[in-house]
Amino acid sequence: xxxxxxxxxxLRTYTDGEKAVEGSGGTLSELFADLxxxxxxxxxxxxxxxxxxxxxxxxxxxxxxxxxxxxxxxxTDGDSVTILPAVAGGMV
Amino acid sequence: xxTITRALYDRIVExxxxxxxxxxxGVVAGPVGTxxxxxxxxxxxxxxxxxxxxxxxxxxxxLYREMDDRDEEPxxxxxSHTATEAYPSRTDITYAxxxxxxxxxxxxxxxxxxxxFQFRSYTIVEGxxxxxxxxxxxxxx
Numbered sequence: 001x002x003x004x005x006x007x008x009x010x011l012r013t014y015t016d017g018e019k020a021v022e023g024s025g026g027t028l029s030e031l032f033a034d035l036x037x038x039x040x041x042x043x044x045x046x047x048x049x050x051x052x053x054x055x056x057x058x059x060x061x062x063x064x065x066x067x068x069x070x071x072x073x074x075x076t077d078g079d080s081v082t083i084l085p086a087v088a089g090g091m092v
Numbered sequence: 093x094x095t096i097t098r099a100l101y102d103r104i105v106e107x108x109x110x111x112x113x114x115x116x117x118g119v120v121a122g123p124v125g126t127x128x129x130x131x132x133x134x135x136x137x138x139x140x141x142x143x144x145x146x147x148x149x150x151x152x153x154x155l156y157r158e159m160d161d162r163d164e165e166p167x168x169x170x171x172s173h174t175a176t177e178a179y180p181s182r183t184d185i186t187y188a189x190x191x192x193x194x195x196x197x198x199x200x201x202x203x204x205x206x207x208x209f210q211f212r213s214y215t216i217v218e219g220x221x222x223x224x225x226x227x228x229x230x231x232x233x
Binding site: 008009010055057059062064066082084085086087088089090091092 | 115117119135139141142143144145146147149150152153156165169171173174175176180181182183184186187188189190191192
């Protein structure tokens, strides 16, 4: 099952500079585990303790997966997943 | 060094002033590889906070799609500090994920007499903050 995954600049060190890679899995969690087998280290940048990192946004097609089922969001063939680090900060 | 037009500089400052006492944030995009800030894109601070900013997640996706379609990148990522100096905080450094960008910080602390107005620029690469000069020009050469 092929799912397109769009990779942000900051994580392209794990994908040989590729802007998009393919992966497979029935859920986001499985997809990130699958990516890890070819792009060692990438999973830990997205997932922490079995959950999505707070300041990494993951979108299934156009939807922020926090409004779906988070890391348990189900995927189907042909889906597109986009990873974007939050742009955030503050004075503290 | 960050080279920026007077017009863009003024728009960043206006945005920071308008949103005070909340932090304002946004991007100035430019053609990939040129390092030239051109397209001013003010963003909504989803946190609506005087001490924190975060781009709204749906707006963030739209922004990056749009930049991708136009072969642009975020040349400047700006935000304001409303009561402290315009220097990257620990939070700013932790979440700085664009090593190629100029991180512009504006301090609007002068509004409440809490400090000086400041407009400063930095690169933040793997946790290392380097301040750089800001050159304001009428137009790019």
